[in-house]
Amino acid sequence: MTYSHVSVLNKEALEYWVHDEEGIYVDATVGGGGHSFQLLSQFPHVHLIAIDQDPIAINAAKERLIAFSSRVTWVHANFRDMAEEIEPSLRTHIAGILFDLGVSSPQFDDPTRGFTYQVDSALDMRMDPANPVTAFRLINMRSKEEIARVLREWGEERWAQRIAEFIIKARTQEPIRTTGQLVELIKAAIPASARRTGAHPARRTFQALRIWVNDELAALSQGLEAAQGLIAPKGRVVVISFHSLEDRIAKHVFRQWEQEHKGHVLTKHPLTPSEPEISENPRSRSAKLRVFEQF
Numbered sequence: 001m002t003y004s005h006v007s008v009l010n011k012e013a014l015e016y017w018v019h020d021e022e023g024i025y026v027d028a029t030v031g032g033g034g035h036s037f038q039l040l041s042q043f044p045h046v047h048l049i050a051i052d053q054d055p056i057a058i059n060a061a062k063e064r065l066i067a068f069s070s071r072v073t074w075v076h077a078n079f080r081d082m083a084e085e086i087e088p089s090l091r092t093h094i095a096g097i098l099f100d101l102g103v104s105s106p107q108f109d110d111p112t113r114g115f116t117y118q119v120d121s122a123l124d125m126r127m128d129p130a131n132p133v134t135a136f137r138l139i140n141m142r143s144k145e146e147i148a149r150v151l152r153e154w155g156e157e158r159w160a161q162r163i164a165e166f167i168i169k170a171r172t173q174e175p176i177r178t179t180g181q182l183v184e185l186i187k188a189a190i191p192a193s194a195r196r197t198g199a200h201p202a203r204r205t206f207q208a209l210r211i212w213v214n215d216e217l218a219a220l221s222q223g224l225e226a227a228q229g230l231i232a233p234k235g236r237v238v239v240i241s242f243h244s245l246e247d248r249i250a251k252h253v254f255r256q257w258e259q260e261h262k263g264h265v266l267t268k269h270p271l272t273p274s275e276p277e278i279s280e281n282p283r284s285r286s287a288k289l290r291v292f293e294q295f
């Protein structure tokens, strides 16, 4: 399978990320290596620290960036641990850190990984295959209250309680093993009248589960704190988010740093993709870019 992911807000991200043409940069979510490819090809004197928690993404990015390999340091880790994972000699003088959040298109499209409700596969959803927590485990082992709360808070799903009830009832017969089984339960739980309009009925539940499996919101808060501790004066933290929960975290954390006089926010309003970018790459529709600059 080719690893093809179209980078979002490419030009804008690069403009903010790079301000020192000889600096050390961190791509906290290297994915298919799209943003990093632009960085390394346009700036021949920068060094890149490329992080991803998914070994398949790391391998794909290694291939994509092979021409620049002498200028790349690879880190297979969760970005929440970047302060410890980046070797001490590189830890000082970091000029900019980019977070392009969420899953990549190849992760989403791989039918074996369970991220999508569009194909029937095992309930997995792990970005890091070494993570012991799978969607199967959460769906089959956690309490009704916990499942309902997660669907409500992280999926903003108004039928959270009913979906959780249907899950608990079904799993007393036999374990819920596949995304297809889960989709059927969600469809049964949401009244037909509410299903007629809008997005796929499983979209919110799948978003919530993915956040839960990968502990995405706590990882983001911790990753941002680690990033702020690593960047040099004038260094920048750039965040591209894809849903309101992530965007809210970036917005609040940046505002708090500003209040603590650590630096200032360069984006009064978040940057969003242009209409042409959205029509070329519909996945970019919900993207928001925010930037913080350290004093």
Ligand SMILES: C[S@@+](CC[C@H](N)C(=O)[O-])C[C@H]1O[C@@H](n2cnc3c(N)ncnc32)[C@H](O)[C@@H]1O
Binding pocket: 005, 006, 007, 008, 028, 029, 030, 031, 032, 033, 034, 035, 036, 051, 052, 053, 054, 057, 077, 078, 079, 080, 100, 101, 102, 103, 104, 105, 127, 219, 220
């Ligand atoms: C949207 S893709 C990045 C695409 C990349 N910017 C490009 O242009 O090709 C997000 C990547 O971040 C990784 N990721 C998400 N959360 C992470 C975390 N907490 N730590 C490390 N990697 C993470 C995913 O595995 C995925 O490969």
